Amino acid sequence: MTFGTVGIIGAMKEEVELLHRNVRVTGTRSKAGIEYVTGELHGKQVIFCRSGVGKVNAAVCTQVLIDQGVDCVLFTGVAGALDPGLDVGDIVISTVCQQHDMDVTALGFPRGVIPFQEQSEFAADDRLVGLAVSAGESLFPGRCRTGKVLSGDQFIASRETVRELRETMGGACVEMEGAAVAQVCAMNGVPFVIIRSMSDRADGGAPDSFEAFTIEASNRSYRLVESMIMRMGE
Ligand code: SAH
Numbered sequence: 001m002t003f004g005t006v007g008i009i010g011a012m013k014e015e016v017e018l019l020h021r022n023v024r025v026t027g028t029r030s031k032a033g034i035e036y037v038t039g040e041l042h043g044k045q046v047i048f049c050r051s052g053v054g055k056v057n058a059a060v061c062t063q064v065l066i067d068q069g070v071d072c073v074l075f076t077g078v079a080g081a082l083d084p085g086l087d088v089g090d091i092v093i094s095t096v097c098q099q100h101d102m103d104v105t106a107l108g109f110p111r112g113v114i115p116f117q118e119q120s121e122f123a124a125d126d127r128l129v130g131l132a133v134s135a136g137e138s139l140f141p142g143r144c145r146t147g148k149v150l151s152g153d154q155f156i157a158s159r160e161t162v163r164e165l166r167e168t169m170g171g172a173c174v175e176m177e178g179a180a181v182a183q184v185c186a187m188n189g190v191p192f193v194i195i196r197s198m199s200d201r202a203d204g205g206a207p208d209s210f211e212a213f214t215i216e217a218s219n220r221s222y223r224l225v226e227s228m229i230m231r232m233g234e
Contacts, residue, residue: 002233003191007070008048009061011177014214015077017049018222019159031064035218044229051177052155055099058177072128073192075186076225078210078217079175080156080202081145083147083167087198088213089220092173093132093145096121096195097182100169101152103144112150121148122182124140125191128228132193140220149194151179152230157206175200 010016023039023046030036034057036049047070052063062073079092086092098112098121105111114120129146136144150171156162163173178194185192197217200209 003071003181005045005047005070006066006229006232007065007073008046009051009058009065009075009124009177009181010048010077011051011053011058012077012191012214012218013050014218015221016048016050018033018219019228022226023177033218034061034064036065036068038058040225041042042230044231044232052208058180059184062181063188066184066188066190070190072125073190074128074225074228075178075181075192075194075196076195076218076221077175078170078199078214078221079149079173079178080200080206081142081173081198082150082162082202083172085143086172087141087143088209088216089143090198091136091140091220091224092149092196092198093129093144093146094124094149094178094182094197095129095146095180095195096123097149097151097179098122098169098171099152099179100150100171100174101154120160123184124193128191128193131231132195132224135224135231138160139227142157144224145172149178149196150174151176151208155206156202157204159203162202173198197222211230
């Protein structure tokens with residue numbers, strides 16, 4: 001499978017740190033306050049950027065990246081685990097993404113449903129998911145799984161909210177950008193996958209866990225993305 005140019009997004013500096021270290025940079029450009037770095041990673045053409053936190057930043061960033069001609073978009077970063085079977089460090093590879101804070105329930109729409117729109121769950125590209133799964137199985141055996149990624153403009157740090165999200169929407173993990181990236185990719189017909197390593201369990205201990213494990217989890221996610229890049233074109 002050959003994707004000509006691969007777009008890679010992280011939200012925070014920890015999530016793009018190893019990209020800065022490993023990509024052989026050929027150029028940079030700025031748009032809407034975000035810097036896009038063009039270069040080569042293991043011989044593959046990439047453009048990477050740090051979107052900033054939250055759905056609006058992620059949406060703008062994804063559209064600008066797509067306008068620069070990327071053939072697919074990978075997101076690399078950290079998330080809070082919703083599935084009790086996930087440990088800190090474990091990796092979720094998105095099957096679908098949905099906004100958990102899209103809430104028009106007062107008008108009778110189910111939680112997470114975008115009114116008057118065909119689609120509210122955005123499916124990742126099967127080839128990219130397959131590539132991520134095989135990279136994950138060899139790098140982190142038994143520590144990777146596929147699942148639904150929930151996104152919203154909230155840092156989730158309550159067991160009660162975790163239970164409610166699991167019950168109403170399902171979802172393996174929760175973060176703040178994936179569904180925005182996914183929706184913009186779907187609107188443009190560009191394949192994507194979201195890769196998230198768990199920094200916390202989205203419970204009362206989440207702020208401390210996030211603080212302690214973000215760097216390590218970011219690096220694990222990077223390693224999986226790097227391995228996907230190396231496997232592209234094989
Ligand atoms: N950089 C700031 C804010 C981080 S917000 C700080 O250092 O405090 C949390 C980031 O990590 C978001 O980009 C989000 O996608 C992800 N994330 C990790 N755990 C999360 C959780 N429990 N709930 C929501 N987002 C989470």
